[in-house]
Amino acid sequence: AVSAVREDSKAETWRRCGGCRNGSDSLSKETVLNFYQKMTLLNTMDRILYESQRQGRISFYMTNYGEEGTHVGSAAALDPTDLVFGQYREAGVLMYRGFPLDLFMAQCYANADDLGKGRQMPVHYGCKDLNFVTISSPLATQIPQAAGAAYAVKRENANRAVICYFGEGAASEGDAHAGFNFSATLECPLIFFCRNNGYAISTPTNEQYRGDGIAARGPGYGMLSIRVDGNDVFAVYNATKEARRRAVAENQPFLIEAMTYRIGHHSTSDDSSAYRSVDEVNYWDKQDHPISRLRHYMTARDWWGEDEERAWRKQSRKLVMEAFERAERRLKPHPDLMFTDVYDQMTPGLEKQKEAMWRHVQQYKEHYPLDLYEK
Numbered sequence: 001a002v003s004a005v006r007e008d009s010k011a012e013t014w015r016r017c018g019g020c021r022n023g024s025d026s027l028s029k030e031t032v033l034n035f036y037q038k039m040t041l042l043n044t045m046d047r048i049l050y051e052s053q054r055q056g057r058i059s060f061y062m063t064n065y066g067e068e069g070t071h072v073g074s075a076a077a078l079d080p081t082d083l084v085f086g087q088y089r090e091a092g093v094l095m096y097r098g099f100p101l102d103l104f105m106a107q108c109y110a111n112a113d114d115l116g117k118g119r120q121m122p123v124h125y126g127c128k129d130l131n132f133v134t135i136s137s138p139l140a141t142q143i144p145q146a147a148g149a150a151y152a153v154k155r156e157n158a159n160r161a162v163i164c165y166f167g168e169g170a171a172s173e174g175d176a177h178a179g180f181n182f183s184a185t186l187e188c189p190l191i192f193f194c195r196n197n198g199y200a201i202s203t204p205t206n207e208q209y210r211g212d213g214i215a216a217r218g219p220g221y222g223m224l225s226i227r228v229d230g231n232d233v234f235a236v237y238n239a240t241k242e243a244r245r246r247a248v249a250e251n252q253p254f255l256i257e258a259m260t261y262r263i264g265h266h267s268t269s270d271d272s273s274a275y276r277s278v279d280e281v282n283y284w285d286k287q288d289h290p291i292s293r294l295r296h297y298m299t300a301r302d303w304w305g306e307d308e309e310r311a312w313r314k315q316s317r318k319l320v321m322e323a324f325e326r327a328e329r330r331l332k333p334h335p336d337l338m339f340t341d342v343y344d345q346m347t348p349g350l351e352k353q354k355e356a357m358w359r360h361v362q363q364y365k366e367h368y369p370l371d372l373y374e375k
């Protein structure tokens with residue numbers, strides 16, 4: 001079944017629905033169940049952390065609702081040594097690579113276990129061991145950085161690729177042009193993965209560009225490009241697998257545009273009911289959700305039923321709740337860590353700021369519960 005996925009995408013999209021087994025036959029039951037478990041675990045974690053923010057337990061959060069298929073399908077097609085540059089809505093990629101719930105929670109709670117030592121806003125994950133470059137919010141900065149990294153990878157000749165995720169909104173930044181052109185002309189093994197989820201905060205795609213989406217820009221840069229149904233985890237997997245193969249074998253960038261839909265608000269600072277209808281959101285939630293589509297496939301193959309679903313829902317919720325409770329109890333990092341690691345040796349200016357901070361904290365002790373911080 002090949003059909004246009006969203007009304008605003010004029011080109012045909014490579015669509016493989018859960019009902020047709022093309023391409024996914026080669027994936028084992030174990031692999032497919034793992035896809036499903038990662039997609040639903042991400043969904044459960046999102047729900048708990050979103051609620052945490054609403055209750056004032058954490059400062060901010062961004063959900064990944066509706067885009068789970070793009071994360072898991074693409075992550076599964078990569079080699080663990082491939083380097084990932086994300087935007088901020090790709091937590092499922094990191095989860096698929098093995099980042100534990102405890103570390104997701106530690107980052108959002110900025111506790112003493114956070115690999116970033118509590119210095120970043122929630123969802124700005126990073127993990128050197130999993131080859132996942134720390135998220136930075138200024139849009140599209142990761143695109144030229146990924147081009148540079150892919151050039152370095154090529155020079156190492158290490159049979160490695162770089163993948164760079166970005167939203168269709170970020171593709172309007174000047175940095176996107178620089179990254180696309182550098183990687184094409186320098187012939188870098190780079191997969192550009194655009195999550196076209198219909199919105200850049202409140203701006204719908206029909207106000208973002210006049211051409212045919214993001215994939216149509218690829219040929220202008222001399223880049224191989226494909227548009228794929230982002231809510232079909234198998235289609236995303238197949239497209240990314242082939243993009244990676246060609247990027248590495250032929251040293252060239254490959255642009256993927258995955259058509260999907262942002263079901264949640266942009267972030268906890270946004271209320272999307274101000275700019276889109278409940279009917280629109282419901283359509284994607286009820287009719288074309290990557291998780292339910294995958295579940296239909298598993299059911300059709302007799303791999304999954306009500307009992308498995310009930311048991312997994314219970315187990316996954318327990319895993320998330322336990323990690324959440326551990327994170328909340330954990331102490332915060334020592335306040336001195338705010339001043340370290342940028343310079344090898346702290347500058348005199350920073351030393352002064354640190355002393356000023358401690359004077360302030362001593363003076364207004366009642367507002368600073370130091371017993372919650374590591375000594």
Ligand SMILES: Cc1ncc(C[n+]2csc(CCOP(=O)(O)OP(=O)(O)O)c2C)c(N)n1
Nearest residue numbers: 089137138139167168169170197199200201
């Ligand atoms: C340089 C820059 N400009 C503006 C912003 C504010 N901003 C944050 S997210 C966002 C929308 C991005 O949309 P898109 O790339 O489609 O990603 P999505 O949120 O849909 O996943 C904007 C405008 C920013 N972070 N950085």
Ligand SMILES: [Mg+2]
Nearest residue numbers: 167168199200
């Ligand atoms: Mg978007």
